[in-house]
Amino acid sequence: MNNPYLPDAYKILDIKKETQIDYTFKIAYEGALVGGQFMEISIPGVGEAPISICNYDDSSLEMTIRKVGNLTDQIFNLEKGDTLYMRGPYGNGFNLDHYRGKDVVFIAGGTGLAPIRKTIDHFVNNPDEVKNLEVLIGFKSPKDRLFIDDIDRWSEKNCVTVTVDQGDDSWTGKTGLITTHIDKLDLTNISEKIAVVVGPPIMMKFMLFELIKKGFKEKNIWVSFERKMSCGIGKCGHCKIDETYVCLEGPVFNYTTAKALID
Amino acid sequence: MGYKLSPLAFDYYLKALRNTYRIFAPVLQKGKGKFAGTDVISYGEINSLDDIMLDRKSYFSPKEVLYPIRETLFYFLNDETKAPAINVKPILILVRPCDLNGIGKLDRVFLNNGQEVDFYYARRRELIKFAMIECVEGFDTCFCVSMDSNVANNYDMAVRFDEDNITVKVVDKSLITKDLTHADTAIFEPAFIQENKVKVTIPEVDLVTKKTFDHELWEEYTSRCIACGRCNTSCITCSCYTMQDIKLSDDKKIGERRRVWAGCHIDGFTNMAGGHNFRKKNGEKMRFKTMHKINDFYKRFNEHMCVGCGRCDDVCPEYISFSKCINKLNAIVREETLHE
Numbered sequence: 001m002n003n004p005y006l007p008d009a010y011k012i013l014d015i016k017k018e019t020q021i022d023y024t025f026k027i028a029y030e031g032a033l034v035g036g037q038f039m040e041i042s043i044p045g046v047g048e049a050p051i052s053i054c055n056y057d058d059s060s061l062e063m064t065i066r067k068v069g070n071l072t073d074q075i076f077n078l079e080k081g082d083t084l085y086m087r088g089p090y091g092n093g094f095n096l097d098h099y100r101g102k103d104v105v106f107i108a109g110g111t112g113l114a115p116i117r118k119t120i121d122h123f124v125n126n127p128d129e130v131k132n133l134e135v136l137i138g139f140k141s142p143k144d145r146l147f148i149d150d151i152d153r154w155s156e157k158n159c160v161t162v163t164v165d166q167g168d169d170s171w172t173g174k175t176g177l178i179t180t181h182i183d184k185l186d187l188t189n190i191s192e193k194i195a196v197v198v199g200p201p202i203m204m205k206f207m208l209f210e211l212i213k214k215g216f217k218e219k220n221i222w223v224s225f226e227r228k229m230s231c232g233i234g235k236c237g238h239c240k241i242d243e244t245y246v247c248l249e250g251p252v253f254n255y256t257t258a259k260a261l262i263d
Numbered sequence: 264m265g266y267k268l269s270p271l272a273f274d275y276y277l278k279a280l281r282n283t284y285r286i287f288a289p290v291l292q293k294g295k296g297k298f299a300g301t302d303v304i305s306y307g308e309i310n311s312l313d314d315i316m317l318d319r320k321s322y323f324s325p326k327e328v329l330y331p332i333r334e335t336l337f338y339f340l341n342d343e344t345k346a347p348a349i350n351v352k353p354i355l356i357l358v359r360p361c362d363l364n365g366i367g368k369l370d371r372v373f374l375n376n377g378q379e380v381d382f383y384y385a386r387r388r389e390l391i392k393f394a395m396i397e398c399v400e401g402f403d404t405c406f407c408v409s410m411d412s413n414v415a416n417n418y419d420m421a422v423r424f425d426e427d428n429i430t431v432k433v434v435d436k437s438l439i440t441k442d443l444t445h446a447d448t449a450i451f452e453p454a455f456i457q458e459n460k461v462k463v464t465i466p467e468v469d470l471v472t473k474k475t476f477d478h479e480l481w482e483e484y485t486s487r488c489i490a491c492g493r494c495n496t497s498c499i500t501c502s503c504y505t506m507q508d509i510k511l512s513d514d515k516k517i518g519e520r521r522r523v524w525a526g527c528h529i530d531g532f533t534n535m536a537g538g539h540n541f542r543k544k545n546g547e548k549m550r551f552k553t554m555h556k557i558n559d560f561y562k563r564f565n566e567h568m569c570v571g572c573g574r575c576d577d578v579c580p581e582y583i584s585f586s587k588c589i590n591k592l593n594a595i596v597r598e599e600t601l602h603e
């Protein structure tokens with residue numbers, strides 16, 4: 001009998017410091033993945049946690065991890081060449097077919113950029129697959145910015161807006177809450193435009209409210225949820241909302257489904 | 264096949280079965296009750312008829328026999344992980360029909376929900392056979408009839424306990440020992456309770472709306488429920504758990520990952536890193552549990568989760584009654600539907 005709880009050891013190929021508290025871990029991995037899926041990663045004896053896959057190729061995957069507690073503190077002590085335990089991938093991830101041929105805006109708050117990074121990258125690299133591509137990203141401050149090189153590369157040919165809640169002396173970019181920048185998007189085609197929104201619960205709440213107010217159609221909005229998860233496989237019950245298991249049917253939901261879910 | 268046995272003959276039969284099976288039944292645990300000096304009835308391994316406690320309902324359900332409160336998932340040593348071996352001697356559990364149906368609900372989650380089968384549950388489940396205790400009277404808080412779980416047919420054996428004899432119907436031939444072939448045969452079909460003192464009406468699944476979720480009914484439970492989680496731990500159908508890692512040595516990589524029962528009524532069940540949690544008020548927790556038991560589980564599996572064993576009513580220190588909650592909810596839903 002297969003034991004889905006047993007994790008395997010994987011080698012850390014590289015560690016990139018994005019911010020003081022967010023590191024991207026590149027891990028040797030072969031297997032089919034979809035951007036927005038997650039892995040249960042662990043250090044035996046310390047703990048296990050769900051982490052989004054933010055990038056992958058044929059022989060590796062990347063995860064950007066924020067140092068917030070027990071397990072993530074210990075992960076930050078690991079070095080290149082060390083092993084990390086993983087099981088997965090879990091969840092549905094972003095289905096590219098929902099965005100192909102469309103006018104799409106990806107909206108991310110803070111670490112919410114991690115789960116959609118790969119999907120944005122795909123459309124930046126395959127511009128013919130979408131009608132129009134825009135990206136709107138909000139960070140708390142300039143020093144909280146993630147994937148700076150990627151964002152620069154995306155900005156070369158696309159409309160990418162980065163805003164910070166609070167600037168500093170050297171910041172020359174945009175400031176203000178992410179919701180205040182919706183007006184700067186190309187809204188000419190709003191009833192057809194697709195929005196993909198990922199971020200902390202409070203940002204999602206206000207962003208969705210604003211998008212609907214502006215005229216986005218509910219069925220054209222996609223979100224990714226974060227919930228407490230222990231198992232990732234529909235058994236532990238922590239991620240359940242009504243009859244929906246976020247780990248199984250999510251974390252990516254169409255807003256028409258998401259709005260009906262009551263925690 | 265049916266057989267009629269004297270208590271003594273039944274004990275010989277149990278003894279013979281114990282060669283092949285570990286037998287679990289409700290037993291009295293002396294001094295382990297809620298208050299000092301009181302007893303509690305829970306499931307335990309038995310040797311003889313005298314060990315079986317039948318005149319009161321068990322405080323804890325039989326679920327811990329197939330789903331332990333705390334279970335090691337695997338040990339690790341350096342880079343190796345290894346699931347612990349378990350006692351593979353087959354198990355026979357004496358259960359009432361409600362609990363037998365309740366185990367069917369655990370099966371839905373552990374065996375059928377999602378793509379994966381729960382390895383740990385499945386390997387114990389395979390060892391288990393059921394001896395159903397005929398139950399025609401029930402207890403004060405039971406509402407199994409309303410929940411359609413008074414009748415169960417998937418038993419391997421059924422047992423009727425009378426004052427001076429015990430009648431068994433054996434479905435699984437491997438449970439027939441020579442002690443039975445020497446006994447009197449009898450024609451025996453277990454009867455089932457047809458009416459409980461407590462009755463509930465489940466609101467029609469599709470009539471429960473967002474309005475029902477927002478109803479002030481739940482506020483009442485915010486002021487009454489203390490989030491102790493006893494209703495979860497005693498419930499035959501509650502199956503949630505949390506992982507826990509334990510390190511046995513700092514320098515060497517030796518330790519284990521466990522899972523322990525968790526409950527949606529207990530604070531912290533939905534806490535995420537960063538401190539965000541989704542159901543702070545205890546009334547919201549009550550609402551979540553209620554909907555799971557009698558509304559959303561149905562949407563997923565086409566059967567209600569709650570089997571009406573009434574244990575959550577028995578164990579609640581705040582005297583919160585789940586059956587009353589269901590009936591109040593039904594009245595509210597009817598009211599709401601009338602005003603549409």
Ligand SMILES: Cc1cc2nc3c(=O)[nH]c(=O)nc-3n(C[C@H](O)[C@H](O)[C@H](O)COP(=O)(O)OP(=O)(O)OC[C@H]3O[C@@H](n4cnc5c(N)ncnc54)[C@H](O)[C@@H]3O)c2cc1C
Binds near residue numbers: 070
């Ligand atoms: C689908 C999904 C995808 C995710 N993707 C990512 C990702 O890509 N990158 C990422 O960094 N994270 C991601 N997360 C979040 C990540 O799983 C958590 O940050 C991780 O579980 C933290 O584990 P820890 O052991 O380090 O923290 P813990 O030690 O469990 O907790 C850390 C923090 O939470 C607080 N906390 C914990 N328990 C409580 C409590 N009971 N009450 C109040 N506060 C409490 C602590 O004070 C502490 O500050 C994702 C989560 C999900 C569900």
Ligand code: SF4
Binds near residue numbers: 498570
């Ligand atoms: S919810 Fe209460 S009555 Fe229903 S199965 Fe659980 S303990 Fe029994």
Ligand code: SF4
Binds near residue numbers: 488489491494528
């Ligand atoms: S047993 Fe009663 S008080 Fe305790 S969590 Fe359940 S409903 Fe609340």
Ligand code: FES
Binds near residue numbers: 235237246
């Ligand atoms: S994470 Fe355990 S059920 Fe979804």
